[in-house]
Amino acid sequence: MATLREIKRRISGVKSTEKITKAMKMVAAAKLRRAQSALLAARPYSRKLGELVNHLAGGTELDENPLVVERPVNGVAIIVVSADRGFCGSFNSNIIKATVEHIRDNYAELYRSGRVKLFTVGKKSSDFFSKRNYEIAGSYSGIFHDLKFSTAKKLAAEVVKGYLDGSFDRVDVVYSEFKSVMHQNLVVDRFLPIPKESLKTNGPAPKDGHSPMHVELQYIYEPSIASILESLMPKHLEFQIWRMLLESNTAGEGARMAAMDNASENATELISTLSLQYNKARQTAITKELLEVVSGAEALTAAG
Template sequence: MASLKEVRNRIVSVGSTQQITKAMKMVAAAKLRRAQDNIIRMRPYAQRLNNILTNLSSVQGEAGQNVYAQKRDVQRVLIIAVTSDRGLCGAFNSNVMKAVNNLINERYRDLQAAGNVEIMAIGKKGHEYFQKRNFTMPGDYTGVFGKLSFETVRVAAEEAMEGFRTGYYDQVDIVYNEFKNVATQIIRTEQFLPIQESVEEQGTAQAESDYIFEPSKEEILEQLIPKSLKIQVYKAVLESNASEHGARMTAMDKATENAGELLKQLKLTYNRTRQAAITTEILEIVGGAEALAAGR
């Protein structure tokens, strides 16, 4: 049985840990509110812009002119993996890494064996993980979440788009956590490039006749499509940011509860140990008194 001092030290240590996890939960809750507001405002805009993007790519004759919609034989792939800069958020980061590994094993095993799969990790945890596994990693985006804005994310999106536009990459996928609620994050694996055409059936062509291209289709393709693609990456990062704070809040809440349960057990152990020590002292005193009485 542990000594009273050892149990007392553990109680103090667990109590300090509980205070830290409780504080981290409160900080994550405050950050989550702002991140959730940002993604809720972004979703309708990004969704509408993405609909326009896919519709433009499906207009007769436009897909051939749009370099970002060109389908090629897949010889080299870029995977954008969105993780976090910090840990202590449960399985948030490991789920992304697992999804990326599954994607490679299921679709790009041969390309990976040839060294033709590259990882663009947005977030320090993903960067460190894939760097240790000797993946080719274009760019360093480990500090994006420290000053999260469209401008910081735009650089990563432009690098991926430029690689596809020049033909260096034949396909670009993106893996991230989509925010559903505080306790639930959904792993999304989406094709970023080439742009997927609208899957709507025959009503699509009729619907597109309502579009008025001003000033021209060419300028629309040159300006709107790149902007829309950058918005899609920014949306994925905002989703991941909200998911991270939700996952951390949940993890810290659970850690605080576990610390509370451990404190109860330690205090019970402390009281039992203390009681056993007192009982032992009483028995020693009684035994000594009886010994003295017998010796008279």
């Protein structure tokens, strides 16, 4: 059985840990509020930009647009978005596990022949895949402490350039979408080529005059819808990556806050358990001392 000193030392250690986890929870909560504000501000623009691209795409043929045309897949790139730091439960491990399984289930042959490239965002994914001989086409670590749109723009430019150059024929994304503090939705989806069916969901205004964008006006596009789409689609892709980074950052801070809250609760329960154990041990020690005193007194009385 542990001594009183050992139990007291354990209680002191757990109390110190509890202070740290509570402080980390407060920091994560503050960062979550900032991240959530940025995400909520970006979502409407991202949605409207997507609607605009879809609306334009519905009025033209897309067979000549290189970002839409599908081709035989001889190489794949995957954008993996994790966090820079840990202490966020299974957030990072879920992203990494989903990526490994996605490659194993869909691109095993390409991986064995060295034709799967990764664009890792976040230190955790960068560290994991670089140590396991995956080909890293681009690494973005330490970006979430000061997340900027220029990072998304640079990543989008790298990905689009590689796709247009033929370095890879398909681009997938793996990231976490923020739903709530307690829930993040793991997303594994195609990024390039842009699926035609998704672009055709919103076409030009129907005969009743109401377009899917709820605009009753008819537009004349100059020089042409195709040329406008050609310049608009890269911007659309940039902002989609920006939204993914914001979603992942917010989801990560939410997971970290939940993990630290859970750790604080566990520490409180452990302190309570150890305190009870300490009091029982102390009571046993006192009882033992009293018995020794009484026994000694009785022995003296008997001797006298």
